[in-house]
Amino acid sequence: MVGVVIVSHSQKVAEGIREMALQMSAPEQKIIAAGGMADGGIGTDAFQVSEAIISANTGDGVAVMVDLGSAVLSTETAFEFLDEELRAKVQIADAPILEGAISAVVEASLGSALAAVIATAEGARTLNKC
Amino acid sequence: MSGELYEVISAVGETIIGNRQMLTDLDAAIGDGDHGINMARGFEAVKAKLQTLETESDIGKVLKTVGMTLISSVGGAAGPLYGTAFLRAAVPSQGKTELDVETIGLMLEAAIAGIKERGKATTGEKTMLDALVPAYEAFQDGAKTGKSVIECLELACEAAQQGVEFTKTIIATKGRASYLGERSRGHQDPGATSSYIMLKALLEHLRRQ
Amino acid sequence: MIEIQVTITNTSGLHARPAAQFVQKAATFKSKVKIAANNKVADGKSILAVMSMGLKQNTQITITTEGEDEKECSKALEDMIKSNFGEE
Numbered sequence: 001m002v003g004v005v006i007v008s009h010s011q012k013v014a015e016g017i018r019e020m021a022l023q024m025s026a027p028e029q030k031i032i033a034a035g036g037m038a039d040g041g042i043g044t045d046a047f048q049v050s051e052a053i054i055s056a057n058t059g060d061g062v063a064v065m066v067d068l069g070s071a072v073l074s075t076e077t078a079f080e081f082l083d084e085e086l087r088a089k090v091q092i093a094d095a096p097i098l099e100g101a102i103s104a105v106v107e108a109s110l111g112s113a114l115a116a117v118i119a120t121a122e123g124a125r126t127l128n129k130c
Numbered sequence: 131m132s133g134e135l136y137e138v139i140s141a142v143g144e145t146i147i148g149n150r151q152m153l154t155d156l157d158a159a160i161g162d163g164d165h166g167i168n169m170a171r172g173f174e175a176v177k178a179k180l181q182t183l184e185t186e187s188d189i190g191k192v193l194k195t196v197g198m199t200l201i202s203s204v205g206g207a208a209g210p211l212y213g214t215a216f217l218r219a220a221v222p223s224q225g226k227t228e229l230d231v232e233t234i235g236l237m238l239e240a241a242i243a244g245i246k247e248r249g250k251a252t253t254g255e256k257t258m259l260d261a262l263v264p265a266y267e268a269f270q271d272g273a274k275t276g277k278s279v280i281e282c283l284e285l286a287c288e289a290a291q292q293g294v295e296f297t298k299t300i301i302a303t304k305g306r307a308s309y310l311g312e313r314s315r316g317h318q319d320p321g322a323t324s325s326y327i328m329l330k331a332l333l334e335h336l337r338r339q
Numbered sequence: 340m341i342e343i344q345v346t347i348t349n350t351s352g353l354h355a356r357p358a359a360q361f362v363q364k365a366a367t368f369k370s371k372v373k374i375a376a377n378n379k380v381a382d383g384k385s386i387l388a389v390m391s392m393g394l395k396q397n398t399q400i401t402i403t404t405e406g407e408d409e410k411e412c413s414k415a416l417e418d419m420i421k422s423n424f425g426e427e
Contacts, residue, residue: 007206024359037217043168043205046213046269047198069162069306077201077210106359107387112367123387 001107002117006101007049007075011036016126017065017101024102027108029064030056036119044071049078053090054113061089061114063121065101089114093121100124135192136180138335143173145331146324157319160307166318168206175203181272207305209320211258213244218244229309231273231282238266238286249304251307254304256314258321261293265329282331297322340405341413346397349423357424362386364419370406372416383416423427 001034004021009122014035019091021031034052049064056062067071079087088100093100100121107120147170148155154166179199186192197216202211222236223229229321246252252264269288272282277325297319300309307319347353354416355359355372362425365372374385381388383402394400404413 010289019353023356024363026363037203037205039171039203040172041160041205043200043209045205046210070205070210073207073210077214077248078370102355102359103386103390107364109363110384120387122384125385127390128393 001026001029001058001111002060002104002114003032003053003058003061003062004025004104005032005034005049005052005056005064005110006063006097007044007052007071008033008097009044010041013067013097017098020098020107021101024109025105026094027074029105029109030055030058031105044074046074046077046081048083050088051081053078057086057089061106062086063104063114063117064090064092065095065097065121066092066094067097069086082102083124091118093118095121095124096126103111103127131198134339135187135189136184137326138332139180139192139196139333140177140335141335142148142328142331143176145327146170146173149324149327153320154322156318156323158300160310160314161320163305164206165224165324168204168208169212169324170246172204172212175199185289188284189229190220190222190224192222193223208324211248212324214244214248215241229279231279234279234282235266235270235273238262238269242266248279251304252289255304256297256300256307256319256322257320258325260297260300260319261290261322261325261329264293264296265290265325280333280336282328283336285331287326289331290322290329294318294322294326298303340403341409342401342403343417344377344399344401345398345417345420347394347420348396349420350396350427351426352398353389353400354397355390357426358389359375359386360361360419360424361416362389364415365412368404368406368408368412370404370409370412372412374400375403376400386399 006014008019014033018031018033031114032052032055034049037045053062064075075092103124104117107117150166150170151280157163157165176196176199193216193235201213219226219237219242251257254257265286268285302314308315374381374383381392402416
């Protein structure tokens with residue numbers, strides 16, 4: 001099953017999104033939050049992200065949801081710390097972080113492959129709210 | 131770590147920490163106002179980390195640690211960018227305990243390549259590259275004419291300063307400042323500024339030796 | 340092909356967690372699943388499609404299942420909606 005990593009500048013945001021996503025996940029599904037800095041500050045930490053990706057991977061790859069700006073840079077930096085095998089199986093979803101994470105988690109829970117999980121997360125951009 | 135190496139990195143770090151407010155003010159004008167705070171946080175972490183490297187004399191290893199520390203502690207975009215720059219500069223300096231003009235040229239080249247790759251950026255976009263690329267070119271011009279490390283760095287600093295001035299005349303097309311478009315003109319880029327002050331701190335420290 | 344009509348009775352409607360549960364249940368069957376309501380039709384195995392329907396409480400929906408296990412699939416989905424997805 002594809003794992004999902006949530007990268008936010010805020011630890012609380014990442015944890016909160018994970019909490020919501022867990023409501024919709026399969027029991028054995030890996031959803032890992034990588035939010036904030038080690039000192040509790042606002043920011044993104046590439047090492048935390050790479051560790052999260054490693055823990056989220058069960059062999060089928062990992063979809064990464066990001067918030068703004070440096071979350072993307074840190075995630076791309078994190079990719080450099082991964083071994084080649086895993087690097088080929090991780091992808092950032094160009095999606096709103098919350099809607100993307102939830103859609104990705106549900107798609108992954110169906111046993112879909114990484115490309116489908118990313119596509120569903122990115123499709124969440126078009127979800128209308130009212 | 132040799133005393134000199136420790137002092138060079140400390141000097142660069144202290145300069146960044148000392149310019150926290152100035153960098154933050156520059157960033158507040160066209161970005162999200164955290165460049166100084168983030169860079170100072172990064173170099174405070176580097177300072178703490180340096181204590182554990184007291185016996186390390188390999189410049190490459192020390193720069194690698196600096197890069198790793200910046201990546202995990204800066205928090206903003208500057209973390210992965212400068213972190214990658216230091217990691218890349220660590221490659222040509224690996225195993226070296228002293229630096230000559232040729233090696234420094236290779237380090238600058240590798241650092242710039244890392245920033246370009248990470249930021250998917252090039253010159254003329256109002257970023258740190260607008261200070262670093264001219265600095266590197268000036269450094270290499272000096273190297274070609276057989277100048278010393280200090281002389282080459284003087285040329286590099288001058289070019290970096292002009293690069294910072296140049297960022298005032300252009301609009302941002304990368305990073306947060308690009309949201310402002312035309313309104314970013316007239317402001318100097320905080321990233322180019324932090325690059326310049328790091329080079330200048332390095333130069334001033336070497337001059338004092 | 341089996342077509343059933345069922346009214347959504349749980350408070351939050353076929354959104355978020357219930358939508359996920361629906362899709363996850365549907366995906367365990369081989370049959371094709373379609374939901375129709377308010378003149379729209381959605382793939383019952385697509386979370387985005389189901390969430391986009393915006394199905395609120397008291398909406399009557401038509402669930403169509405088609406395939407070798409259409410009967411079991413239809414029954415399982417109907418039971419799930421009728422049980423209010425475990426909501427109070």
